[in-house]
Amino acid sequence: xxxxxxxxxxxxxxxxxxxxxxxxxxxxxxxxxxxxxxxxxxxxxxxxxxxxxxxxxxxxxxxxxxxxxxxxxxxxxxxxxxxxxxxxxxxxxxxxxxxxxxxxxxxxxxxxxxxxxxxxxxxxxxxxxxxxxxxxxxxxxxxxxxxxxxxxxxxxxxxxxxxxxxxxxxxxxxxxxxxxxxxxxxxxxxxxxxxxxxxxxxxxxxxxxxxxxxxxxxxxxxxxxxxxxxxxxx
Numbered sequence: 508x509x510x511x512x513x514x515x516x517x518x519x520x521x522x523x524x525x526x527x528x529x530x531x532x533x534x535x536x537x538x539x540x541x542x543x544x545x546x547x548x549x550x551x552x553x554x555x556x557x558x559x560x561x562x563x564x565x566x567x568x569x570x571x572x573x574x575x576x577x578x579x580x581x582x583x584x585x586x587x588x589x590x591x592x593x594x595x596x597x598x599x600x601x602x603x604x605x606x607x608x609x610x611x612x613x614x615x616x617x618x619x620x621x622x623x624x625x626x627x628x629x630x631x632x633x634x635x636x637x638x639x640x641x642x643x644x645x646x647x648x649x650x651x652x653x654x655x656x657x658x659x660x661x662x663x664x665x666x667x668x669x670x671x672x673x674x675x676x677x678x679x680x681x682x683x684x685x686x687x688x689x690x691x692x693x694x695x696x697x698x699x700x701x702x703x704x705x706x707x708x709x710x711x712x713x714x715x716x717x718x719x720x721x722x723x724x725x726x727x728x729x730x731x732x733x734x735x736x737x738x739x740x741x
Contacts, residue, residue, distance in 0.1 A: 529645035534740035536592045543586035552685045552713050559587035566603040597650025604641040610634050623717040624681030638728040646739040659733035667703045676700025687711045711740045
């Protein structure tokens, strides 16, 4: 229980720069292989495990050319899920969290916006009521990625990536790619939501982007931050 509480506090943004991603046991599974999917939160692609929690999890799925199915798992367990590979070709894992509310000072919120490259102006010194949602994906067997219909999502297209917000291309979004060895490349999406990043180096990559929008009127929050991530191996 203490471990779960620690994870919830981290995920709530007490350390604003923390990223969230899926880390599978292998990025190149064979047909019939059982793959474990761990959730991670951290910085610079170095993270702590996040146990499976019904308090945080909205959707955890695997999709391939044949079907879509749930990623099963045990409450409070790490790895957070398991899925058996049913078909040759790419399988996409997708995790969507429930909205999680918290309050932050205006100065820290503005600092968070600067760190994540979000071009948004927030005036005043009042406490900011924010809620955040995580949208994490992992691409297995490096075939064709596909959109899962998440509200905020990254889709890999070779060495370019497409940013989708509510199903539509989003321009001027900062997209950052981190290699396991510390290499970092970044760029902003064009009018078609695409950004070209040099991710040809062999190894595991984490690609991420953050969007901040006004929260729904009935949500009890002022702002909503949407965190998208994608992991894959070259």
